[in-house]
Amino acid sequence: MADQAQGLRKLAERMGKVSSTSLFPGNRVLAITSGKGGVGKTNLAVNLALVLKEYGKQVLVFDADLGLGNVDVILGIIPTFNLTHVVRGERELQDIIISEYGINLIAGGSGVEELLELPEWQLRNFLSRLQQLEGVGDYILFDTGAGINRHVLGFVLAATDIIVVTTPEPTAITDAYALLKIIASKNREAVVRLVVNRVVNAQEAAQVARKLRLVAREFLALELYDLGYIIEDPSIAKAVKAQKPFLYAYPRSPASGCLRQVAKNLLAAEGVVASGDHVTNFFQRMLSLFRK
DSSP states (O other), X not given: OHHHHHHHHHHHHHHHHHOOOOOOTTOEEEEEEESSSSSXXXXXXXXXXXXXXXXXXXXXXXXXXXXXXOHHHHHTOOOSOOHHHHHTXXXXXXXXXXXXXXXXXXXXXXXXXXXXXXXXXXHHHHHHHHXXXXXXXXXXXXXXXXXXXXXHHHHHHHOSEEEEEEOSSHHHHHHHHHHHHHHHHHOTTOEEEEEEEEESSHHHHHHHHHHHHHHHHHHHOOOEEEEEEEEOOHHHHHHHHTTSOHHHHSTTSHHHHHHHHHHHHHHHTTTOOOSSOTTTTHHHHHXXXXXX
């Protein structure tokens, strides 16, 4: 963890000299993350964006899972350009935004990781390009990588609106708690929400949510908001194989019904956000987390 912090600290010191630009005013930024891989985080991000679109929201999904992202796979598209081209100054952000199913997508590629190696003039150039996301939509959903490393933590700890995804598996719950522990120690401003995926029924979801909420409150002094659950549904695997969002491939499936309820809960909780302008200087916060 010390090595990870040192890497971001060095970049933060440089970023502090580069810009104090206010990014994403008017957008609600959510980091969707998980303590371990394979819990359905990306599937949730894509399909949640589609539900929010159904409710009249303009949504941008930012694939921040480095070179491992598969948002484009779930949507059945092959991006010509990704964030790497912006980082290298080869394209503008608006050039790499893809519209599919009524939502917008930015494919990450290895662009996020390359930020850690940029010289100062390229960092300045990149920050100026990020301003192009201003007013791009009502929601910007960052689909982060899974686990606890500096690339994931950069997005998770910078956000003040976080959705943690887990499953009922003991390893997933343990890893989710480990992530919550870091959030609680380094990002006290965050409003953290929980989605339990791949549950057998509502009772199992409630049991997992209750357990995590209790330990988060007792041992971390962190209030964890229960956003809902997604039931185990074979239609999800079928949709992934067909490279279509399950919400559209199987709109009346149990999983789609659960997801619509998650979206309703999120929209109903729009007033439950961190104090202050939580979208101001999002990337500035991400790159200055370990300055202290």
